[in-house]
Amino acid sequence: xxxxxxxxxxxxxxxxxxxxxxxxxxxxxxNDEITMVTKAAAPAHVADVLDEVMSGWHFRSDxxxxxxxxxxxxxxMVFVDQAIEAWxxxxxxxxxxxxxxxxxxxxxxxxxxxxxxxxNEQAGELRTMAMQIxxxxxxxxxxxxxxxxxxxxxxxEALISVQSRGMPVNVAIDGPVQAIWExxxxxxxxxxxxxxxxxxxCHEDSYGMxxxxxxxxxxxxxxxxxxxxxxxxxxxxxxxxxxxVRDTRAETYKPGSDDFIALELYVASRGxxxxxxGPSVRN
Amino acid sequence: MAxxxxxxxxxPKKAAAGEAVTIKTLISHKMESGxxxxxxxxxxxxxxxxRFTCEFNGAMVIDVTMEPAISTNPYVEFEATVPEAGDFKFxxxxxxxxxxxxxxxxxxx
Numbered sequence: 001x002x003x004x005x006x007x008x009x010x011x012x013x014x015x016x017x018x019x020x021x022x023x024x025x026x027x028x029x030x031n032d033e034i035t036m037v038t039k040a041a042a043p044a045h046v047a048d049v050l051d052e053v054m055s056g057w058h059f060r061s062d063x064x065x066x067x068x069x070x071x072x073x074x075x076x077m078v079f080v081d082q083a084i085e086a087w088x089x090x091x092x093x094x095x096x097x098x099x100x101x102x103x104x105x106x107x108x109x110x111x112x113x114x115x116x117x118x119x120n121e122q123a124g125e126l127r128t129m130a131m132q133i134x135x136x137x138x139x140x141x142x143x144x145x146x147x148x149x150x151x152x153x154x155x156x157e158a159l160i161s162v163q164s165r166g167m168p169v170n171v172a173i174d175g176p177v178q179a180i181w182e183x184x185x186x187x188x189x190x191x192x193x194x195x196x197x198x199x200x201x202c203h204e205d206s207y208g209m210x211x212x213x214x215x216x217x218x219x220x221x222x223x224x225x226x227x228x229x230x231x232x233x234x235x236x237x238x239x240x241x242x243x244x245v246r247d248t249r250a251e252t253y254k255p256g257s258d259d260f261i262a263l264e265l266y267v268a269s270r271g272x273x274x275x276x277x278g279p280s281v282r283n
Numbered sequence: 284m285a286x287x288x289x290x291x292x293x294x295p296k297k298a299a300a301g302e303a304v305t306i307k308t309l310i311s312h313k314m315e316s317g318x319x320x321x322x323x324x325x326x327x328x329x330x331x332x333x334r335f336t337c338e339f340n341g342a343m344v345i346d347v348t349m350e351p352a353i354s355t356n357p358y359v360e361f362e363a364t365v366p367e368a369g370d371f372k373f374x375x376x377x378x379x380x381x382x383x384x385x386x387x388x389x390x391x392x
Contacts, residue, residue: 072293072307072309073307078311078356081311232354
């Protein structure tokens with residue numbers, strides 16, 4: 001891999017270079033029950049640039065990693081509990097809760113997180129989980145939409161994600177979504193902002209290195225929504241994308257915009273084969 | 284009662300007599316310190332869990348006075364020696380007078 005070659009050069013020439021923070025080889029088993037696939041052969045559509053796809057879990061310290069191994073230690077589970085209540089709570093003009101249609105979340109939502117974003121034939125659009133949740137709220141429940149990256153939304157995404165933990169991410173990239181996927185791919189490789197950085201510059205070319213004080217991962221989103229220790233709350237994919245684009249000193253796209261939906265599909269597809277980890281714990 | 288308060292406890296199901304077991308507790312609570320101000324500049328009143336206790340078969344195991352600097356969702360982990368089978372009783376006391384409790388039984392293996 002490219003960064004390993006760079007390490008060798010750095011040692012040979014004794015040049016002061018950026019610190020390295022390679023992925024480790026630990027195994028993630030949650031609650032002594034669910035063994036996660038955190039390293040997998042790269043799916044065919046990224047095999048030309050990566051040998052292996054890796055969960056961001058491998059790039060964190062042992063202490064942070066441990067938080068995700070046990071649901072009692074995982075601070076995100078507080079929010080999952082809140083979402084369990086929300087699941088049962090009637091809201092809106094139709095007098096329905098999530099449970100009115102979907103019954104038990106543990107069975108009805110199993111496997112959902114693994115295949116989203118997903119093409120919705122009826123609506124003729126690609127839908128993220130957040131879009132689907134809001135569609136349910138608006139059109140089935142007659143309730144107010146949740147903010148796309150808000151706390152209620154993140155918690156509900158976490159609850160749905162929990163039901164798919166350990167299952168391999170497997171988003172479809174062909175058929176009706178192919179054009180959107182191509183757009184997402186182009187965004188991934190397009191440099192933006194005053195710093196002229198693309199997603200790939202950091203997360204494909206430089207993962208395993210440090211970006212100032214932080215470790216660069218591959219930017220996989222199999223662990224979202226993610227509890228971040230830096231802000232002590234659940235973070236959604238689009239909020240994270242926004243943060244990244246902002247850090248390139250660019251005008252960001254809006255969470256929930258077509259641009260970020262396309263990017264989410266592409267980035268999710270790069271993690272096909274990794275286990276759904278959400279809600280994960282990161283720095 | 285403050286909203287969204289939920290106690291959680293993790294106690295092993297069984298232990299050897301005289302064994303020290305690790306007990307983990309967490310209560311979701313906003314732990315408002317009383318030091319912060321809202322947008323209008325008014326002080327947000329203090330609302331914290333001010334005391335946490337754990338009893339085993341009626342005997343006090345740990346009695347903690349908690350102060351405003353403790354973060355949201357306070358997590359307390361401690362060890363307790365288990366002389367016999369019985370029940371752990373956990374109690375949290377809220378500033379507003381609410382009391383939350385939870386109990387777990389443990390067997391001797």
